[in-house]
Amino acid sequence: MVKKVGFIIISFFIFILIQTTIVQYIRINNYLPDFIFIYLIFLSSFYDERVSMILAFIIGIIVDTLAFNIVGLSSLFFTMIAYIIGKLKIKFVSENILIQVIYTFFGFLFYSIILKMFSGPEITLILRQEIIDVLITAIYTSFFAPIIIFLLLKIKKVIFLEIRTYEV
């Protein structure tokens, strides 16, 4: 349990680092992938839905605070996304890469549009260009989803193997 929580906290910390540093160098025409969102998809897909909901809520609060968004907005939608994925994973196989890509794409689209609408002091309609921007960013983020989730799964497997050998 301690290792599980430790893994989640450390990996989240690493993802924030990656998002604020390395991701800046893969910027294409001002479009950046959202690695923290991919991390959220990973948590929702491979952890217990209640645990992932609480984690999503906390991650949302931290993301809002770090990104100076309206505090609670990301938490609300991250929690909802975690719940939906938690429900969907009963029907679909989580290891399927295509499923991860679809989760990331639609989840990010939904989250970004809401965030854009609440970005100003009042709720505003989003412009056509903003929708295109959100679409491109969603595609770009989805492109990285299978790679990152694959890597996280590999790391997770290694940690579990370590736990097993330790228990033996």
Next chain:
Amino acid sequence: MWKKVWKYRTEILLIFLIIIAISVIAYNSLNPQQSSFIAKGILTILYPFHKITFYVTHQIENGFNFIFQLTQLNDENVQLKSELKVLKKKYDTLVEENIELKQLSKLSAFIDEHQYKYIPAYIIGVNPSPLSNLIIINKGEKDGIKINMCVTSEDGLIGKIKQVAPHSSNVLLLSDKKSIVSAIIQDTRERGIVIGKNLINEYTFIPENPASVLLKGQKIITSGLEGSIYPRGIPIGEIVNIQKAKYGIYFAEVKASADLNRLETVLVVTDTTANIEEKKVEDNSKQKD
């Protein structure tokens, strides 16, 4: 009742989290000017985390910047090197010009001091034969150079013109064994001859009178005897050693006053008989007539 609640625990948790999130959003929306106590609390809790993140990201960014800059540095280095080459070339040219200017000013001072007619010339070559001490200058017959004209530098006597071509001339250096110059010791006015030794910057002075007193440090100058091709008073060198030869004859080793190894410009004396002032007077009188 509790079983039903437990069955829907996920949905209850979801509703609970949504209510908290909406409350936070509502609180923030109602107080847009003030940062909420939740945000304040989170920022306070996250302060060390922020600090570490900032530090680590800053370090990583610096590292990445360094790696990315390495390629630029290479290009910059190539560019700077080429600029440095150009500047070095310019610097070398300036140094060269400065040296040349100094030499020319020395020559000018020499000309002012020894009022003869001169043709300045550059050394363009050295005779390749090791048996003779010859240099080639860039002035020849067409410039008014004739055989046996005296060649000097600002420091002293160099030699004489040995061969003349239309645009260049060969100068037999004083250090050549075939060179003989009539000379005097500057302070005692003792006469003698200076002979080359085929050694650069070294001559032999043989006094006319075997009983002459020779001392180290005495300066030897050209005597300018009638019929001599060398004008009077041009420095030849300085006595550095006195030796005794057979039959009680003394002779002196003379160190050349002009460094023959570092010659670049020379003056060819074209008229030794009269100085410029006299010439000017003559010219003026001719014009009046």
